[in-house]
Amino acid sequence: MTVPAIAVSGLSKTYGATRALDDVTLDVRPGEIVGLIGTNGAGKSTLIKILSGATRPTAGGITLAGHPFTPGDPLAAQAAGVQTVHQNIDDGVVFGTTVAENLTLDSIAHRGGWFTTRARITAKARAIAGSSGLSVPLDAPVESLPASTRQQIVLARALSRKAGLLILDEPTSTLSATEAGALAEKIRTAAATGVAVLYVSHHLSEIESLCDRVMVLRDGRLRRTFTAPVTRESIVEAMLGDFAPHPPATPERDSTMTPERTPIAAKGLPPTEAGRSASVEPSASAAPPSPGPTRAGKTASVVLEAAGVRTGPGKVALSLQVREGEVLGVTGLVGAGKTELLEQLGGARRLVSGEMRVDGKPYRPGHPKDAVTAGVAFAAEERSAQAIVPGWSIRAHVTLPALWAHSRLGLLSRKSETAAAQRVAERFGVRGPGFGGNRNGAGIEAAIETLSGGNQQKVVVGRWLETGPKVLLLDEPFRGVDVGARADIGRVIRDAAPLAVIVASSDPQEIVEVADRILVLHEGVLTGELTAAEATPERLATLMSGTVMSGTVNDEETE
Amino acid sequence: MTTSQQATASATEEPRPRRGPRAAEVAYRYGLVAVLVAMLIVFAVLRPAFGTYANALIVLQSVAVVGVVALGVTVSMTTGGFDLSAGACVGAVVMVTALTMVRFNLTGATAIVAGLVTGLLVAGVNVLLTVVARVPDLVATLGTMFLFQGLALILTSGQSVSAGMTVNDAPAPGKYTEGFTWLGGGTIGSVPVPVIVFALLAIAVYVLLVHTRWGRALYAIGGNAEAARLAGIRVARYRALAYVVSGLCAAVAGIMLSARLGRGDVGAGDPYLLQSVAAALIGHAVLGANRPNALGTVIGALFIGVMINGMTMLNAPYYAQTFVQGALLVGALVVSYTLTPGRRERTVR
Amino acid sequence: MTTSQQATASATEEPRPRRGPRAAEVAYRYGLVAVLVAMLIVFAVLRPAFGTYANALIVLQSVAVVGVVALGVTVSMTTGGFDLSAGACVGAVVMVTALTMVRFNLTGATAIVAGLVTGLLVAGVNVLLTVVARVPDLVATLGTMFLFQGLALILTSGQSVSAGMTVNDAPAPGKYTEGFTWLGGGTIGSVPVPVIVFALLAIAVYVLLVHTRWGRALYAIGGNAEAARLAGIRVARYRALAYVVSGLCAAVAGIMLSARLGRGDVGAGDPYLLQSVAAALIGHAVLGANRPNALGTVIGALFIGVMINGMTMLNAPYYAQTFVQGALLVGALVVSYTLTPGRRERTVR
Amino acid sequence: GCSQGPSSSATPATSAPATTAAPASPAASVPAKFASGDVKIALVRQLSSGDYFEQWLAGAEAEAKALNVTLQISSGDGNNDKQALNLEQAVNQKADAIIVDHGFAQTVQPAIKKAADADIPLVAFDVDPGTPKAVALSQDDHQIAEQALGALKADTGGSGDVIYVYVAGFAPLDRRNETWTKFKTDNPGIKQVAQIGVVNSSTASAVADQAKAALQANPGTKAIFAPYDEFAKGATLAVKELGLQSKVKVYGADISTADIGVMTEPNSPWVATSTTDPSNVGRVAVRAAALLVAGEQVDPALMVPPALVTQQQLRDGKITNITQLTQAVPALVTPDVAHVPWSAS
Ligand SMILES: Nc1ncnc2c1ncn2[C@@H]1O[C@H](COP(=O)(O)OP(=O)(O)OP(=O)(O)O)[C@@H](O)[C@H]1O
């Protein structure tokens, strides 16, 4: 047998009272692609941070290609051939600098001439971008680019370097199927040349199609290792452990749940994961049941109505309506304009054109505050840049959008805040330091950075329900959450009637799971509208790639 | 997270050698306060006159003006701003109040209003520059600083204003009114008015920052302005609010200083920028806050005031005072920050 | 990634509405430079003596010391730090060099070495505090500032150092050597030495920041320290490097100032903090950089120097100068920042 | 400090004593309080950095040592409110006497009144105490300006372009400015072509930069009147750096060891300065305070007269520091002002 590219034994990491990693032993051999999966907070990112030298283990040893290795800092790890893409992409790019500088960021840490010019940097960056097929203007400031592009920059950088071990922590969370597919191809190519790959994802289809072996982490422990071919049922079961079937976070809501709308993960088996890539065959339960009459029936009144809005100047205008109790899905490839549309609806961006009404009353938000006042809640796409306030507790994050509701005469009520935060934590099953056990109540005072990425996502999405909105706008709400939590969020969204919900996601599968009706965008233009029943992955894929569905009503051709 | 996990957690304490996590936590939270208390005790033992009520009032009075400016600076810092113009504002307010009474022979009340309006004017310029013209805070308030330092000079052609000064070859008609002077030198009970004003403002700013939703919004903006905006906080208005509070605090300080000086001193405000920034910055380290906070600022101001007063009482040569001040400050900072719990994990090296 | 995506990317260029991008862009990039050039022209027209070679040298010499300090401050700012101790470092170096020559009767070369070592000492304390003890930059350098201001005083018991001073009832043995004094007042060709030093250092800092790996690393740390660390940049070392450069620049400035003054003046360094920070901050607005940069700092220093020189020549009363300085600065800032391309999109309101 | 032993014995009659205390009787017995060393005098200063204040303090400390009293020193460091508070604190601590060194009348008078109410004797130097109970000590700033301007007038022949260095708001400078204003009206031939001035911790180099600009703009300048030694040093530096030594002369005020160095440098344009000896003034202040503690009579308006020091005088006498200067210019030493009968000096 070949010497493992990396082998860890007895690795543990504790944060105060939290055991993020507990006696983990694993190895990855050259040329092998190992999937690392687990629920939110299982310890995946912690393991990766240790292997990449970003943080130090509490106990345990690592050998790289047979040699003992103590990753003192990221530079040492990189020098030893470990290339890492971390989960939080904003830990990978430097705002205020250009794409070229970001593509060559790690080269400035290494040996090489001390003298450099813009031309040299650009040349180097062009080579990196070229080999990754990245087409972004190299002199664009990186903060002006969407998250997916930034993710691709970070990936291109990692892939460009000679590596013995390539570690990718949820690299596809901001990517859509096409890009994810292209990435998978590159990973396979790399593995074929002998690179060992450790791959983390909540998209089980990717794990299934890509990985030679799958390791499952739960509560910081390595529970099972599967060798390809893996069955999704078994890995989900290993992942969720005692939680399979995933327990509803709020049991009392269970009874109110519409029976035909609680499929998928609540049963512990989310077979619909397959739909990540449109070419994957649809599984039986992917065909969503037709919406119940009370949910999206034409009898329910229209809550939010937009006419003649555009995703951007010069784009074709479109109209949309959401009714009470209805979940409207918006999908399209990365850059299709979903975010731009939702930002306009949520007051985060100036309305390009058109008119909007909420409950029949004219609605023209100049600021997100106006939207909140009108009963429109908008959970933005990028967690760390657009929602997280560093150092703040879960409680403070939950109450931030509705501070007035927790204060009298301006004075904040701690009691009311605590109650709200606990409601969110319970509803979405937020898990982090201080939760559960007999330490009740301590959890919501934990700093948000001490939660795993997925749990942070639950907090920043879930808090908007606490504002008591009429319309809930969610942009990529499932980013980084595990299959169980994804079902939880989906369920809460659907149960929050008489709320009208718009969910945007570049993953058609996620949309199919939650939406009653689906709008598909392509390059800022509406290409079709489907009911959940009509939405098969094939149809969605066709529309997303730009084929306009016959009968799609666009308001007008041009401005 | 269950009981089993808790057991594990305690078991993991051993590998990482933690020399008394409690002690570290305490040192972190109370490091600066402890140094302050130690100083108080040492001074009181060495100089019985130090530990008297009368002296306590003098110390408090000596920090009152700086403290009030520092409270304003603290508020401006919460949003991530920085008010470099605070000292200049104090100086301008001193000149304006003096001119109002001495040169224009108006009442003390008018002078107070004029002073507050000057504070609002400074705030207005800061808001225009930072919020409307989007100039970064440091540069913008630097510009405002020059502007109002200059204004204070221009108002009087660079001369100080005092009763009996010559204006156009005639003596100025007015003088400081008694009521106005009382704001600087008067007492209520035995407590000097500036001390009372400082205490009240400290409580007000504390409540504002910690217990009101406006304070929460200010901190949110300082933490992540975009996240605050998307959560429905009107960032521009709150940033303006922060500068208005800062300007008003500086104006109140200027009024008290003017009342104490009894004249309009050119450059009277200059020392207050550095001192108030120092107090506010030292305050970051108090009680483990690691961010601008009212209580910390008060303690920071006291820290400096007690140190200077005590050293003077001990007859330490003036040239040694700055050094000791620096050494004590550095010591307190090192204690506070190196012992931050979990810091080793978080800080970027 | 495919051709279709490329099409998207290029197609999306147009929708961004650009109202007169050229004019705004030009104003943004050249706003401050334009104001500077306008000032030069106005002054030269009003006072022919202003636009002479001799006067240009005078202006340059008047900004040389400030400029050198400001270059150091600029480097410390690139990593997101802030060196409040720069002025104190200048002051300490002035005292140390004076003492070396006057009191200990050593050579000018020794004095230079002693001065540079002092600069390194200041840098060392800053590094210990910020990098090792993890005290936030502003607070840490504030502590260092007090420490070295105090040290400069203590070294001489608060006395200024000049040839013939009385030490222990005997006159001090040494005096400023000619070679050392040349560093402040000498010329090469007709150009004063400080101007040459300033120019060389400006080029060096420019090259360091723009054309070396280390400069890129410094900016990366300032932009996102965590990203830089994860990319393998040794953040601690680079932050230390920044403070070392800052300390050395302040030391060089101190040596030149000492040579020019010909004596060790207590407090000589104090005005240099604010002035150098002002120059560096103004520099942010130059050429649309919006971050600390060497060229901007030089222009910022010149901006202030030209303004003071020109106004003095125009016989503007000294008390009006600060105001005009503020007004011009504010004007230039507003032009530069309001016209930032795309700023309206990005800034949080 | 400056040892004053030899010069006092050589005190000539030229120094017209402004006043005298009790008739000099060297054998007077030392009051008990002074013998036991229990006397505490608080020195409350407005500023403490700079040569002038250093020398002043050195003189005061030397005299305090000679009189066996303890000086408790505090400084406002330019913050006048702080000085007022320090004064209140001295009253609070019940010092035996208080010396107020500079300051602004309006600011320190309320606290001086407290001292008077508490019957603490007080000497106010260069600031109006506002109460007859306190002794006002001053150096004659008008005379300082007059003497320097006298030299300027003599050298220029009473006509020519002059650059004036002045910053308002500093009491001594304001008084010297009054004399300058009068001088200009009296001498229409003298033309002020520019007024410059900065006061900060690096006054000399800032003034030098301004003076260079002003000299460039006014090439006809014959003299710079800089009635404060930091100004004069800056002006001198400017003239030197422009190489105008043969055309422009500097007339200053005040003196220190460093200033002597600057004045006696080869080709120095600083030709005259009018000054008191700061350390002598410090001595006088302490003596006056000691007399008050002992219950002796002191003239409520003590005045220390200045003397004109010229470059020629310094060069001829090969004078390099203040000690030598006080020997060479006996008018700078005034042992008869506030003479302490029981002291040897
Ligand atoms: N700095 C920290 N302080 C305290 N606890 C932490 C810290 N960082 C992580 N944790 C905890 O460690 C555990 C593991 O987190 P980790 O980020 O590794 O999870 P993950 O498997 O990557 O989850 P996700 O899928 O949501 O990204 C979580 O319980 C988390 O709350």
Ligand SMILES: Nc1ncnc2c1ncn2[C@@H]1O[C@H](COP(=O)(O)OP(=O)(O)OP(=O)(O)O)[C@@H](O)[C@H]1O
């Ligand atoms: N890969 C890309 N390269 C360049 N620009 C892009 C890219 N992706 C998006 N954009 C820009 O963003 C605009 C639309 O982005 P928006 O964020 O609204 O799309 P989205 O459908 O929400 O995509 P995402 O899935 O990334 O959120 C495009 O018009 C384009 O200007």
Ligand SMILES: [Mg+2]
């Ligand atoms: Mg993770």
Ligand SMILES: [Mg+2]
């Ligand atoms: Mg989007």
